[in-house]
Amino acid sequence: MDPPIYYSKAEFIETDTGNKVSRRATIAGPQNIILGGKTIISSGAIIRGDLRRTGPGHAVVISLGRYCLVGEGCVMRPPYKTYRGNFNYYPMKIGDHVHIGANSVVEAATIGNHVEIGKNCVIGKFTIIKDCAKIADNTIVPPNTVIPALSLFAGSPGRFIEDLPESTQEMVEAQTKQFYTRFQPLER
Amino acid sequence: MLKRSEDEDGPGRGPHDLRDASTCQDVLSLSISSTAGYPVGGTEMAPSVQYHCACLSSSPAPPPPHLPSSSSSFHPLHTLFFCEECDAVRCNRCVAVEVSTYYCPNCLFEVPSASVRAEKNRCARNCFMCPNCRNTLSVVPSDPPENSDGRLTVPISAVGEPPFFLYCNHCRWDSAEVGITFEKPTGLAAQLQKFEDSAPDSLEFDRLKEHFEPFIPAASAALARDIPGVSKYNPSQGDEMTEYRSRVDIATASRMGTGGGDADVEYMRHLETVSEVASLNQRWTSSWATSFQARDLKPLRIPLHSKRSKRCPACTHILIKPEQKAQSVRYKIKLVAANYLPAITVTLPHAQQAQAEAARRSLGKSTAAAPEDDRGGSGVGMHAGKTYPFHLALTNPLYDPIQVRLSVQRMHVSTATTTSADGSATEKARRPPFAVSLPTSSFPIAAFAEAWEYEDDEDMFGVDDDEVGAGRGGREKDGRGKVKTVGVLEKRANVTVVGGEVVIGKEARGAVKFNMLVSYTYRSDDPAPSEGNDGSPTKSTKPPEIKTFAFYTVVDLGLIIPREDVRLDSES
Numbered sequence: 017m018d019p020p021i022y023y024s025k026a027e028f029i030e031t032d033t034g035n036k037v038s039r040r041a042t043i044a045g046p047q048n049i050i051l052g053g054k055t056i057i058s059s060g061a062i063i064r065g066d067l068r069r070t071g072p073g074h075a076v077v078i079s080l081g082r083y084c085l086v087g088e089g090c091v092m093r094p095p096y097k098t099y100r101g102n103f104n105y106y107p108m109k110i111g112d113h114v115h116i117g118a119n120s121v122v123e124a125a126t127i128g129n130h131v132e133i134g135k136n137c138v139i140g141k142f143t144i145i146k147d148c149a150k151i152a153d154n155t156i157v158p159p160n161t162v163i164p165a166l167s168l169f170a171g172s173p174g175r176f177i178e179d180l181p182e183s184t185q186e187m188v189e190a191q192t193k194q195f196y197t198r199f200q201p202l203e204r
Numbered sequence: 205m206l207k208r209s210e211d212e213d214g215p216g217r218g219p220h221d222l223r224d225a226s227t228c229q230d231v232l233s234l235s236i237s238s239t240a241g242y243p244v245g246g247t248e249m250a251p252s253v254q255y256h257c258a259c260l261s262s263s264p265a266p267p268p269p270h271l272p273s274s275s276s277s278f279h280p281l282h283t284l285f286f287c288e289e290c291d292a293v294r295c296n297r298c299v300a301v302e303v304s305t306y307y308c309p310n311c312l313f314e315v316p317s318a319s320v321r322a323e324k325n326r327c328a329r330n331c332f333m334c335p336n337c338r339n340t341l342s343v344v345p346s347d348p349p350e351n352s353d354g355r356l357t358v359p360i361s362a363v364g365e366p367p368f369f370l371y372c373n374h375c376r377w378d379s380a381e382v383g384i385t386f387e388k389p390t391g392l393a394a395q396l397q398k399f400e401d402s403a404p405d406s407l408e409f410d411r412l413k414e415h416f417e418p419f420i421p422a423a424s425a426a427l428a429r430d431i432p433g434v435s436k437y438n439p440s441q442g443d444e445m446t447e448y449r450s451r452v453d454i455a456t457a458s459r460m461g462t463g464g465g466d467a468d469v470e471y472m473r474h475l476e477t478v479s480e481v482a483s484l485n486q487r488w489t490s491s492w493a494t495s496f497q498a499r500d501l502k503p504l505r506i507p508l509h510s511k512r513s514k515r516c517p518a519c520t521h522i523l524i525k526p527e528q529k530a531q532s533v534r535y536k537i538k539l540v541a542a543n544y545l546p547a548i549t550v551t552l553p554h555a556q557q558a559q560a561e562a563a564r565r566s567l568g569k570s571t572a573a574a575p576e577d578d579r580g581g582s583g584v585g586m587h588a589g590k591t592y593p594f595h596l597a598l599t600n601p602l603y604d605p606i607q608v609r610l611s612v613q614r615m616h617v618s619t620a621t622t623t624s625a626d627g628s629a630t631e632k633a634r635r636p637p638f639a640v641s642l643p644t645s646s647f648p649i650a651a652f653a654e655a656w657e658y659e660d661d662e663d664m665f666g667v668d669d670d671e672v673g674a675g676r677g678g679r680e681k682d683g684r685g686k687v688k689t690v691g692v693l694e695k696r697a698n699v700t701v702v703g704g705e706v707v708i709g710k711e712a713r714g715a716v717k718f719n720m721l722v723s724y725t726y727r728s729d730d731p732a733p734s735e736g737n738d739g740s741p742t743k744s745t746k747p748p749e750i751k752t753f754a755f756y757t758v759v760d761l762g763l764i765i766p767r768e769d770v771r772l773d774s775e776s
């Protein structure tokens with residue numbers, strides 16, 4: 017078991033469902049954002065729940081599942097397009113056990129379960145990432161890319177590199193749970 | 205890259221798009237950055253344990269860790285399989301693979317195997333790859349809608365004016381550049397395949413195939429004789445091989461593309477930028493002499509991907525059988541080694557302490573990234589001439605307790621090096637002289653139980669963080685009053701942590717890497733194999749049998765930091 021990862025207790029807000037959100041993260045439009053529980057939003061992250069579809073009423077703009085990590089300095093912004101002359105934002109849906117490395121920019125439409133995204137990545141608009149895929153550090157995924165299940169993508173533009181092992185789901189699940197357990201407060 | 209044009213920094217972005225500017229910068233500066241190793245996170249420096257598959261060697265013992273063949277004989281546990289029939293570990297090198305589903309990696313459509321052949325292993329729907337950068341192409345009309353900021357928007361639907369063409373939203377290549385346009389935005393693959401199939405190289409290949417078809421039976425019979433397991437192919441009788449007459453003679457073929465010979469030389473002489481020449485990577489999907497000019501590259505239909513079943517090479521039992529659905533990550537059969545062998549992780553307490561200290565110090569500046577960033581920093585390495593404890597945490601995946609014994613494999617490195625001043629002394633110094641101590645007696649690991657899944661266990665680290673990893677109850681003083689480091693240090697749930705020690709020689713260099721034999725005994729409830737398939741699976745009435753399984757691992761603790769004077773000596 018790896019050693020704990022300490023965070024300053026004063027910096028993070030812990031919700032009833034175990035989400036840990038840094039006070040140094042920018043959460044715009046929190047009413048439009050869903051966090052599944054035990055999800056960590058690191059400091060410096062920007063989540064743009066305010067960029068919602070035009071029209072009345074509530075709308076979920078960004079939803080994250082359980083045991084997710086939004087790394088330091090990440091930007092999560094819903095994708096947008098102009099369709100038949102109308103500009104609109106579209107919701108972003110992210111599954112369980114998804115880790116996003118520091119300083120990545122994500123504008124995907126959907127990200128499945130058990131997905132790992134590295135540091136300094138750009139995930140273009142309307143990208144679809146299927147279950148158990150992995151995006152290496154520094155990958156640039158152009159808009160509209162489809163990333164199949166259990167595949168590793170890397171490079172600029174992000175390209176298929178190899179198939180991931182059959183046990184990827186169990187591995188990622190264990191890692192994300194362990195990460196949450198290791199993420200411990202330190203009073204100071 | 206050339207085509208990523210100057211208008212990247214278009215004007216008129218809304219305030220929320222401020223971040224876009226930096227994103228574009230990143231895209232530019234990061235283009236084609238090397239991603240060797242494809243890391244996610246930063247843990248490559250950590251000590252590791254890998255598991256042996258014996259398929260490459262004739263003896264069950266693995267090669268010594270300092271040989272290059274070591275790296276191809278050992279694998280991470282999570283990539284290995286286990287055959288119950290043979291009671292043996294299997295790896296991706298030795299399993300027999302067969303395709304169970306073909307699918308397009310872009311539209312995710314599952315392609316029946318009958319069409320795979322006709323469509324030449326590529327997607328027959330509207331999926332194309334940019335010949336310049338390998339990004340997926342979009343179909344766009346001739347009047348692409350423009351954003352208010354003057355940039356092309358993401359082309360989404362092909363409504364608009366014909367002709368249509370294929371456009372790359374990464375490098376801005378488009379098919380109109382190579383004279384490929386379409387009147388309708390549908391059925392493009394069929395149109396492209398018509399080009400492909402009527403290309404001279406494709407026609408030549410078909411002719412070759414036709415020519416050799418009658419000789420296949422003889423060749424396949426010979427192959428079946430030489431390689432057991434290759435099935436015979438026997439449609440008709442062929443006799444003497446006749447002379448092949450090509451469609452296009454070789455002189456003409458070499459002039460396809462740019463013109464060949466002098467014309468190519470002439471072209472190269474007048475190059476203005478290197479990117480005018482198509483790279484090898486861009487060209488080698490073509491089967492034959494094609495133009496080497498980048499401006500002649502054609503869009504590619506996307507090659508299909510496959511899901512595969514895997515079989516044991518010895519007994520042909522299925523080890524991996526994926527669900528049919530292309531994007532399902534479930535398996536009908538999945539016999540992975542991680543469900544049979546104990547998982548072993550290795551840590552260096554002195555390095556962990558240094559990291560934890562650094563993490564505490566940097567708290568406030570940074571949170572999640574801190575421990576990773578400090579890897580390889582001060583206090584983490586191992587110095588020549590010192591002694592270090594290390595911890596091995598073994599996790600039992602079985603529903604029964606196991607009894608484990610560890611031993612270090614003797615390294616057959618010649619010790620008869622006569623110390624001389626020249627090269628031989630250097631040779632000797634390269635072989636890391638270090639001695640490893642492991643617990644000599646066997647120790648138990650409790651059974652795995654679902655309840656121990658640490659779903660909600662937040663007390664994992666106990667109260668006293670300084671005591672993390674240091675034994676609870678296992679610690680004893682030895683005769684000289686020192687804290688004992690070798691032996692069982694901790695038992696919790698289905699994990700047992702044992703301590704070992706490495707004594708590093710004064711002149712040591714290289715990696716501390718050793719082969720470790722792990723043998724464990726477990727209770728086997730299996731019915732005797734003779735009871736086989738007849739009737740209901742009756743449990744054996746015999747008392748459960750105690751079985752032993754042994755496997756090799758290689759433990760890599762990391763590099764030795766040599767003493768300065770040693771390094772100077774050997775390099776002069």
Ligand SMILES: [Zn+2]
Binds near residue numbers: 259260293294296298
């Ligand atoms: Zn093997």
Ligand SMILES: [Zn+2]
Binds near residue numbers: 309311312
């Ligand atoms: Zn397709």
Ligand SMILES: [Zn+2]
Binds near residue numbers: 372
């Ligand atoms: Zn391109």
Ligand SMILES: [Zn+2]
Binds near residue numbers: 287291516520
């Ligand atoms: Zn077998």
